[in-house]
Amino acid sequence: MREFDLVIVGGGPAGMAAAIAAREKGLENVVIFERDHSLGGILNQCIHNGFGLHTFKEELTGPEYAYRYAVKVDELGIPYETGTMVLDINDKREVTIISPGRGVETVKAGAVVLAMGCRERPRGALNIPGFRPKGVYTAGTAQKLVNIEGVVPGRSVVILGSGDIGLIMARRMTLEGAKVKAVVELMPYSSGLKRNIVQCLEDYDIPLMLSHTVVDIRGKDKLEGVYVAAVDSKNVPIEGTEEYFECDTLLLSCGLLPENELSRSCGVVIDPRTGGAVVNESLETSIEGVFACGNVLHVHDLVDFVSEESARAGAAAADFVKNGRRTGGEQIKLIPGNGVRYTVPGTVDVTNVEQEVHIRFRVTGVFRNSSIVMTCGGSEVFRRRSRILVPSEMQDVVIKKEKLEGLSGEMTVEIRGE
Template sequence: MKQYDMIIIGGGPAGLAAAIKAKESGVNDLIIIERDRELGGILNQCIHNGFGLHTFKEELTGPEYASRFIDRVKELEIPYMLNTMVLDINEHKVVTSVNSKEGILEMKAKTIILAMGCRERPRGAINIPGSRCAGIYSAGTAQKFVNLEGLMPGREVVILGSGDIGLIMARRMTLEGAKVKAVVEIMDYSSGLKRNIVQCLDDFDIPLMLSHTVISIKGKDRLEGVTIAKVDVNRKPIEGTEKYIPCDTLLLSVGLIPENELSEKAKVRLSKITGGPEVNESYETNIEGIFACGNVLHVHDLVDNVTKESYNAAKNATRYLSYERCKKRVIEVKVSNGVRYTVPKYINTYKVEDSIDVFFRVDNVYKNKAIAVYFDEKKEILRKKRILTPGEMESVRLTKDMFESNKDCKIIKLCVE
């Protein structure tokens, strides 16, 4: 059985950033395991710009952003395995994988960084009635067809869901000559970034139909059209509001799910809200020595935030390897009144050096509200916000002084006020 100090599972933006930071921090015995045929992950098919504004202070496409990290991995001579599928991880940090050249491989790690990313929610998860005809794709699959394979999924398109991938594909399909007839969203707000709504829909006069959903699909061999309807506050179709839209393609952008089947096998505790691991301030899971970062932890809106998070996870995994331990006084971060979850969920106050950023999302659109942070009953932060939306990740910074002045604190709470 091969032995490594660190195994990084996933060669996308999170895995690449974590590997680079670990190597630069002195970890030489490490390896990246990637199931695809090349490094870069989902960025390879994201040919639109808007990446790298925070990390590199310039605007890059997805492949350009990925290539910066791939080039650095090669410069640092970090080993990686491609076309290799991880089958199992156990709580003892034994990783079982398989590829066509070497067959079944077992590796033992002192520490593991989970960076498997996320996948799209399929049609079966949303129970749309109708036939299983051709012409129904996830938005990411359509993106791969158009951007990597040079294939057009269809010519008359309806998009269900206003996530960022769906919004971006509305623009992409339009630029390739298709007619995008509508983007249909069951909620009364878009789950995508505001800039994508403006640049991908408004600029191309593509209608965004909020509080609507697809209620039936027509077509035998190929999709012929969909029927949409307005929904009530319980997201149930309202009778009499049905509208038929002829189309040959339906793209689904109905949410992303962190890829955590391997995490479950390792007995990592997962959040019921995010579907990702519950981690502490070091991005360490409940299994000692197993860390998580990127979209496998929680779905991000900006890849620059994935990079920053992965740097931090690798830095802390490196400290774990050096047996750098400290005393523990763990505070749980709880949420209420509009905040859905936080990352991290637990904070060891002895590990807070100067400050720690806590990331979170809200559960609805809030205007002219504030984010409040309580240490037990004491309000430490009240930050006014003109608008808060579920599509954009927020953060608050907790300083060392706050923890010092609340030494007996049992619970930290975040809420919208």
């Protein structure tokens, strides 16, 4: 049985950043398993720009951003096996992989970093009634068809959901000559980044219909059109508001789901709020030596944050392999309070914090002129005022180690109005 100090599952931005950080921490025997035929993950189909503003202080396309990490992986001589999919991980950190070249093989890992990314919520999960014709795609599937396979799936388009991929695809389809008739969003606010709404919709006069949804899909073999209706405050369609849009393509951009089948198979505890693993300050899951980072942990809006987080996971995994587990410190349990949907991590052991800890979360709605406040045992640990907080933007709070020393018990993260 082949043995590795560290197995990284997934060669997208998260996996590559984790591998690089682990190697830079001096861990030699690292391997990345990637199911696609090259490194880069979903970035390879994201040919638009806007990546890397934080990491490289410049605007890169997805493939360019991925390439910079892939070059680094090569420079450091980190081995990776493409066309290789992980089928199973057990609680002894034995990893079963499959590839055309090596067949089915089980390898032993000193530590594992889960970096499988996320996938899109499909139509079925959205409960849209109607027919099931050709022409209904998730936005990411359409993106792959257009950018990788070179096939434009249709000429007249309605997009349900205003997630970032949907917004990007509104522009992409327009540039390919299609007519994007509307982007329809159930919520009263968009789930995409503000800059994407401006650059992908407003610049092309594509209407964004907030508080609307698709209520019927017509066309038996090929999509002929969709009915769109307004929804009430409980997101129930209002009868009589239906409007018919003739279209041959319906793209769905209604949320992303961390892809945690493997994590579940090895018994990792999943947080139902994120769909990702419950992790501690070291991004270690409930299974010792199994770490998680990037979109498989919680869905990010910027790849820069994925890379940063994953580097921390890679470094922590390297530390685990070299030094074993450090325990015994006081545990702080993070509690999402008013206006906070979840936190990553869920617990902090201060002894394992080197200098600072990142606490990431999303808010539950739009908050104006509010503050992010963290309190523990009655005392305030952190406060930051924001003009606007929106669910589409992940919050990242960095707390210095000295602020946490001596604390224990529950620390609440909440949004307070001013």
